Ligand code: ADP
């Protein structure tokens with residue numbers, strides 16, 4: 001009975017700490033895919049390929065053509081709070097997806113992780129960590145870039161395994177992550193493949209790098225991810241106010257849906273899930289849509305990093321605005337304005 005003993009305070013060992021951290025960062029296969037693809041994008045990749053088997057439960061592999069990791073840095077990539085992305089002096093000015101140095105050590109703690117990589121001017125090398133046990137770096141053949149393979153997610157934490165959903169549901173969540181990141185990065189080529197069972201794998205999603213300026217690239221990419229219908233039935237948005245810049249596309253009221261699934265918000269290039277968007281869209285379309293209809297929209301809000309804190313959620317999927325009313329206000333007014341103009345155009349075409 002612990003209450004009769006005098007408690008002893010102990011420092012946890014690194015592998016226990018990593019398993020605990022993994023509980024926050026890695027919820028399901030889709031969160032693994034998010035962390036690995038974000039790492040590829042942070043490494044400057046122009047091509048990212050994601051393969052999975054059995055809904056990502058037995059295998060997730062992300063291949064990129066980014067800057068790679070030098071052999072000597074591989075053990076560091078697996079150690080906690082080690083990152084090449086910030087120096088810790090300015091947590092407000094972050095423009096990479098990652099910055100905490102938590103993903104790889106967490107994944108190595110709860111699955112079988114192998115990183116194969118080749119940096120420019122260096123030899124290819126590989127490191128493996130199984131349930132927290134790291135093996136020595138060994139040479140590996142690779143032309144460039146990085147391949148990260150995670151097998152048997154949560155084999156080291158079986159309680160977690162029970163919370164996973166069907167392969168189909170997990171695969172759906174993976175596709176959703178890829179689509180969000182594909183919208184955020186129109187100049188990057190993405191391929192998603194299901195390699196369960198025999199054969200070369202079924203292609204689930206593919207999108208080539210878009211061409212042109214950012215706005216037309218974005219329009220093209222949204223068409224490929226959300227459908228041509230969306231691209232052809234949406235209004236371009238471009239508005240500035242109080243240091244906030246809003247761009248993107250919002251559906252015409254005639255192109256609405258029965259649920260709010262096709263509503264996407266990106267803050268400083270990062271896909272976020274935020275109630276702010278749902279409320280702002282409801283406000284913007286109040287006069288244009290009945291209450292049971294929901295507009296599709298993909299909106300990109302950019303501002304100085306000091307106006308928004310991305311460091312509030314383990315998966316960084318939520319953000320906190322210094323002034324949420326300002327962000328909401330800008331979305332509502334910009335969309336209302338675009339919708340009203342489109343309404344005028346439509347009625348003058350009918351009249352003329
Ligand atoms: P973070 O992304 O927060 O820095 P991670 O644990 O995800 O932390 O990655 C640790 C480090 O490993 C990164 O800072 C980066 O230097 C390196 N790294 C991870 N993935 C890649 C990749 N695909 N290409 C190049 N470097 C990578």
Ligand code: MG
Nearest residue numbers: 035039098103
């Ligand atoms: Mg990372």
